[in-house]
Amino acid sequence: MSLLKGATRFVLLTLVIGLFGSLIAAMGMPAGGRPGLTALGILGAIIVLLSPFLAAAWIWRRHSVAKARDASMRLAALAEEQEYQQNLLRRRAIERQRLIDAVDRHRSALSRNLALAVRTNDYGAVVKDMTDEALVEFFASIALDSALFSFDEAKAQVFGRLSIHRREQAAAGFDADTFPRGGNDFEQWVAQSLTRFGWTAEVTRGSGDQGLDVIAEKAGKRLGLQCKLYGSPVGNKAVQEAHAGMAYYGVDAAGVLTNASFTPSATALATATGIRLFSQHDIPDLFEKTFGAR
Incomplete structure (x- = not known):
């Protein structure tokens, strides 16, 4: 044609x-x-x-x-x-x-939330996995541009970066996911873990804790911790105990450290009283989170 x-x-x-x-x-x-x-x-x-x-x-x-x-x-x-x-x-x-920087900046909270997103039964079997939902919340919080990254690609970036931090912490002899499952052992584990990151720490239970389970010192600053090994969100009582212990021991700061989450009421009370709320994932950076960079 x-x-x-x-x-x-x-x-x-x-x-x-x-x-x-x-x-x-x-x-x-x-x-x-x-x-x-x-x-x-x-x-x-x-x-x-x-x-x-x-x-x-x-x-x-x-x-x-x-x-x-x-x-x-x-x-x-x-x-x-x-x-x-x-x-x-x-x-x-x-x-x-920007995503890597956000993971580095929020790695403690992100690690905690990802750990809490997976629930297992008494036999170790996973009964609920909210990992993707926790990541969606994180990506929304940092306004990640979804047009540039698929969810699976961004997810791989997050876990890859967290894996690097876990290897760095493992080199210091610390693993936030292998804490003991007994209350007293948990307190001892927290104190021992803090010493790996330059703290001098001791458990107070032997003489009556008066609201604080661990007293730690680093760079001239003293921190008191109420340690809670819970299977459900931690409530007001732990915050009140930490606040009382802060005055009793005369520490520079006090906090509640738990493997679980906190109730909204406990979070509000902690804000009002100046008590810090931590998870075991915060241990490597506890000084900076509490007192700022040296």
Whole structure:
């Protein structure tokens, strides 16, 4: 069909050029019927004779111009696509670094929430897994651009980064997920874990804890902890005990450290009384979280 259209165009263009040449030749005929042709007549005759070649040249040039235009448009489109892809890669790199920074900044809370998202029964079998929901909350909190990362890709980034932190902590002999399951043992484990990160720590239970189970000191600052090994959210009582113990022991700060979560009421009371709320995941950074960077 394209060949037929091309042939038709060639024939019509040849006829038009030939007609144009004939008109010029007629205009160049000598007046009074004298024989011969004027220069204008000769030009017209040449146009008629060359009309097929002129038509072919015209069509070829139009085709060349169209090809050049199409090639130029394709190059422009390619350059635009390359620029878009490069910009997308830059945006992804920036957003990936922002995600990594957010994981580093919130790793304690994130590790705690991910641990609490998985519930097991007394036999170790998982009965509820809210990991994805916890991650959705985290991604929404940091306003992660979902157009740049799929959920599974962002999830892999989070667990990869947390794995790096776990290896670093393991090198210091600490594993937040392997705490003992007895109350007294948990207090001893907290004290021993703190010593791995530069604290001097002791358990107070032997002499009556008076609201605090562990007293720890580092860089001239004393911190008292009420330790709660719970299977349900920790309530007001633990916060009240820590607050009383802070005055009794004269520590610079006091907090409640638990493997569980806190009730909204306990969180509100802690805010009002200045008591800090921690999980075992906070132990490596407990000084900075309590007293700020040294």
